[in-house]
Amino acid sequence: xxxxxxxxxxxxxxxxxxxxxxxxxxxxxxxxxxxxxxxxxxxxxxxxxxxxxxxxxxxxxxxxxxxxxxxxxxxxxxxxxxxxxxxxxxxxxxxxxxxxxxxxxxxxxxxxxxxxxxxxxxxxxxxxxxxxxxxxxxxxxxxxxxxxxxxxxxxxxxxxxxxxxxxxxxxxxxxxxxxxxxxxxxxxxxxxxxxxxxxxxxxxxxxxxxxxxxxxxxxxxxxxxxxxxxxxxxxxxxxxxxxxxxxxxxxxxxxxxxxxxxxxxxxxxxxxxxxxxxxxxxxxxxxxxxxxxxxxxxxxxx
Numbered sequence: 325x326x327x328x329x330x331x332x333x334x335x336x337x338x339x340x341x342x343x344x345x346x347x348x349x350x351x352x353x354x355x356x357x358x359x360x361x362x363x364x365x366x367x368x369x370x371x372x373x374x375x376x377x378x379x380x381x382x383x384x385x386x387x388x389x390x391x392x393x394x395x396x397x398x399x400x401x402x403x404x405x406x407x408x409x410x411x412x413x414x415x416x417x418x419x420x421x422x423x424x425x426x427x428x429x430x431x432x433x434x435x436x437x438x439x440x441x442x443x444x445x446x447x448x449x450x451x452x453x454x455x456x457x458x459x460x461x462x463x464x465x466x467x468x469x470x471x472x473x474x475x476x477x478x479x480x481x482x483x484x485x486x487x488x489x490x491x492x493x494x495x496x497x498x499x500x501x502x503x504x505x506x507x508x509x510x511x512x513x514x515x516x517x518x519x520x521x522x523x524x525x526x527x528x529x530x531x532x533x534x535x536x537x538x539x540x541x542x543x544x545x546x547x548x549x550x551x552x553x554x555x556x557x558x559x560x561x562x563x564x565x566x567x568x569x570x571x572x573x574x575x576x577x578x579x580x581x582x583x584x585x586x587x588x589x590x591x592x593x594x595x596x597x598x599x600x601x602x603x604x605x606x607x608x609x610x611x612x613x614x615x616x617x618x619x620x621x622x623x624x625x626x
Contacts, residue, residue: 393557394520396573396596398604400625402442402469406430408605410621414614415566423619430626431464437510441466441477456488469519476515478533480508507537515553523559528552533581554578563595565607566619571598572607 400406409427431443447463466477483505512532521527529552536546558574572595580589593615595608601623608617 391560392520392522393573395598397519403626404432405626407624410618412616412618414616436466437477441468458486460484472519473516478510482506503540505539510534517555521557525557527555550583552580565617573598
């Protein structure tokens with residue numbers, strides 16, 4: 325059935341769906357503290373004054389700091405009430421591009437894709453379109469942390485339109501004062517990657533991305549297309565940012581949407597803090613077009 329839908333779908337529409345589907349938010353979170361640190365060296369015994377001094381044992385080299393990816397993820401991101409807000413910009417040539425910003429709030433679990441994942445509110449705003457007409461928009465992403473793996477279930481956008489009843493006095497019968505528009509992308513099965521990876525380790529997964537929507541109370545036909553995810557952990561890397569220098573985990577995420585000759589690949593490179601007050605947070609993101617650094621961040625873990 326999925327192949328029939330793909331074959332009958334215009335190429336332009338499929339590529340548009342594919343471009344939207346790969347806009348997957350990066351996971352992140354931080355809980356203060358730091359990853360790693362310097363272990364205390366063994367202390368040489370003090371020689372006795374009445375005996376021949378015994379040479380102190382040679383100091384042992386410090387235990388190497390683990391270079392796995394676990395310190396770059398934090399459970400605080402999955403606790404209700406955790407918030408993170410940052411601004412990011414493309415830096416270079418002594419200039420800073422226009423800032424982009426993002427604020428996310430971890431909410432409670434809610435029904436999505438036949439499960440009860442954790443909802444992450446990544447955008448809420450209310451717009452007064454005209455006198456008596458108001459639109460409220462809420463964007464959410466759905467994740468979970470299960471058995472050492474981060475699961476991405478998908479995302480949704482909900483628009484609620486509210487009209488002053490006075491404006492409906494002359495409207496046709498059955499015209500409601502409230503409408504809800506809904507759009508979602510569901511990953512089936514959820515896109516899953518391990519938290520603890522070793523340098524060079526690659527995790528791959530095949531899935532399908534299903535889009536569904538409802539406009540003014542009318543459900544629209546859904547579209548399901550094949551996809552694949554590939555996460556590569558490259559190891560630790562020191563990163564200089566406008567907020568300071570951090571030990572980070574470098575990760576690349578490749579998403580392929582579509583099949584055969586009609587497909588689209590997008591690869592994102594991500595640098596996540598392995599230490600400090602922003603541990604687990606995204607400090608730099610890069611794709612084929614540009615790289616952006618986080619310039620300011622406010623993080624409030626729960």
